[in-house]
Amino acid sequence: MKARTGKIARLPKAVREQLNQRLADGEQGEALLKWLHSLPEVLEVLVSDFEGRPILKQNLSEWRQGGFRDWEARQERLELVQQLCEEAEEVQAAASDLPEKLAALLATRFASLMAATAQVKDWSKPRQRAQLMELGEAIAALQRNSQGASRLKLEHEQLDMKKAELQLAQEAQKKRDEAEWREWTIAYNKKMFRDCKTPEEALRAVNRLLFGHDDEEMIRAERKKWREKAGLPSVPGDATLFERAESMLQTHALAEELAKGAAQGGQTQSNRTRSV
Numbered sequence: 001m002k003a004r005t006g007k008i009a010r011l012p013k014a015v016r017e018q019l020n021q022r023l024a025d026g027e028q029g030e031a032l033l034k035w036l037h038s039l040p041e042v043l044e045v046l047v048s049d050f051e052g053r054p055i056l057k058q059n060l061s062e063w064r065q066g067g068f069r070d071w072e073a074r075q076e077r078l079e080l081v082q083q084l085c086e087e088a089e090e091v092q093a094a095a096s097d098l099p100e101k102l103a104a105l106l107a108t109r110f111a112s113l114m115a116a117t118a119q120v121k122d123w124s125k126p127r128q129r130a131q132l133m134e135l136g137e138a139i140a141a142l143q144r145n146s147q148g149a150s151r152l153k154l155e156h157e158q159l160d161m162k163k164a165e166l167q168l169a170q171e172a173q174k175k176r177d178e179a180e181w182r183e184w185t186i187a188y189n190k191k192m193f194r195d196c197k198t199p200e201e202a203l204r205a206v207n208r209l210l211f212g213h214d215d216e217e218m219i220r221a222e223r224k225k226w227r228e229k230a231g232l233p234s235v236p237g238d239a240t241l242f243e244r245a246e247s248m249l250q251t252h253a254l255a256e257e258l259a260k261g262a263a264q265g266g267q268t269q270s271n272r273t274r275s276v
Contacts, residue, residue, distance in 0.1 A: 011042055023064060029061075033060065
């Protein structure tokens with residue numbers, strides 16, 4: 001579609017939408033022109049792009065034959081899409097148990113046929129016996145389909161129940177894990193503050209908790225390696241206890257990120273392996 005460059009086409013989209021709606025409502029040209037020229041945003045466009053020349057009836061007529069018709073066509077397409085969506089929602093709501101309804105309707109038809117067979121007096125004729133056998137086979141097939149549908153519905157219900165039970169179990173396990181972690185943290189803090197008499201002992205206890213040991217040389221080497229990898233500044237040897245503790249916490253946070261990234265990478269590689 002060719003881009004329009006007239007006075008009305010250069011107006012803001014919100015103004016054009018209002019103009020199109022007014023045209024659709026049957027508003028006449030004089031009233032539309034008066035309304036347009038009362039808008040500051042319209043006057044700004046006319047001054048900046050058209051040397052202050054006003055919008056004329058001819059401009060409005062050209063827009064009615066061009067831009068407005070495009071807008072009408074677009075509105076019709078949108079309305080059609082909306083109608084289709086509404087119809088699909090209605091069909092989905094009405095046909096949620098459509099197979100069961102169709103099966104019940106078909107069963108009533110069979111019942112009518114069975115009632116009609118009551119008028120048959122002689123079943124010795126081959127044609128009558130063939131019809132009776134066909135009817136019996138059709139009823140048996142209908143019964144099997146009904147039983148299959150019932151089993152499928154029961155399986156879906158059982159699956160939904162299992163999903164709900166699994167979700168409840170996961171939520172309960174999460175709460176248990178969080179409660180156990182809080183209890184362990186409280187107990188460890190009490191033990192650490194009870195056993196540690198100096199800040200140095202507390203620092204070694206935290207090192208054992210974070211690194212699994214309190215070997216200063218190994219911890220410094222690990223911390224230096226991680227800090228270099230992350231671009232963090234090194235800690236001088238004469239750093240205060242507070243500075244060392246802060247550095248240790250930063251290093252621990254970095255270690256957790258690296259471990260998490262490694263775990264995610266391993267999971268991704270495992271998934272790729274399984275897909276292959």
